[in-house]
Amino acid sequence: GDSVTQMEGPVTLSEEAFLTINCTYTATGYPSLFWYVQYPGEGLQLLLKATKADDKGSNKGFEATYRKETTSFHLEKGSVQVSDSAVYFCALSYETSGSRLTFGEGTQLTVNP
Amino acid sequence: ETGVTQTPRHLVMGMTNKKSLKCEQHLGHNAMYWYKQSAKKPLELMFVYNFKEQTENNSVPSRFSPECPNSSHLFLHLHTLQPEDSALYLCASSHPQGSYGYTFGSGTRLTVV
Numbered sequence: 001g002d003s004v005t006q007m008e009g010p011v012t013l014s015e016e017a018f019l020t021i022n023c024t025y026t027a028t029g030y031p032s033l034f035w036y037v038q039y040p041g042e043g044l045q046l047l048l049k050a051t052k053a054d055d056k057g058s059n060k061g062f063e064a065t066y067r068k069e070t071t072s073f074h075l076e077k078g079s080v081q082v083s084d085s086a087v088y089f090c091a092l093s094y095e096t097s098g099s100r101l102t103f104g105e106g107t108q109l110t111v112n113p
Numbered sequence: 114e115t116g117v118t119q120t121p122r123h124l125v126m127g128m129t130n131k132k133s134l135k136c137e138q139h140l141g142h143n144a145m146y147w148y149k150q151s152a153k154k155p156l157e158l159m160f161v162y163n164f165k166e167q168t169e170n171n172s173v174p175s176r177f178s179p180e181c182p183n184s185s186h187l188f189l190h191l192h193t194l195q196p197e198d199s200a201l202y203l204c205a206s207s208h209p210q211g212s213y214g215y216t217f218g219s220g221t222r223l224t225v226v
Binding site: 032034036041042043044045046049089091093100101103105106 | 117119155156158161169203205214215216217218219220222
């Protein structure tokens with residue numbers, strides 16, 4: 001079956017540091033890939049997505065590129081802020097009707113001033 | 114405001130109580146979901162509704178009873194819960210086509226005492 005594996009957290013960085021959160025997937029087909037973010041006390045929000053190989057999703061300074069050859073979708077940001085402290089979830093889904101989102105386990109990010 | 118509204122935001126209930134969680138969306142989505150998020154555990158998909166019909170029940174105990182009267186509203190009825198049911202309950206909605214991703218509510222923080 002399909003699965004998503006994220007790097008283990010928690011990740012702690014200083015403000016303005018470079019962020020990478022690794023995500024790899026196992027899929028039987030050609031899924032769409034997503035990053036969701038969950039701020040403290042809130043639900044999950046869609047951060048970015050990519051629907052096919054070599055697509056780059058970007059939002060709020062975050063980027064991730066759909067790499068079919070390495071089955072990866074790593075999240076990056078060049079300079080993190082304290083306000084980026086949250087849990088980040090990688091996920092995949094298919095275009096077919098009724099397809100479910102398969103989530104990774106989430107990575108806690110803490111950014112210190 | 115994400116477009117998916119959950120009420121209440123917080124709920125404390127005794128093990129003999131009966132309560133209901135409510136989820137509402139006016140995004141034109143036809144699929145709705147209940148997730149359970151416990152500390153240090155992956156997101157657990159509980160129930161899925163497509164066009165008001167339940168299409169998935171992931172071995173959820175009968176003390177959790179979902180109801181979907183129309184495509185915009187989803188309820189989770191709770192009765193005789195256990196302390197281990199304390200968690201954040203998240204509602205989400207989506208187009209049936211999976212590549213659009215899900216829109217999540219802010220969740221209901223449930224504490225069973």
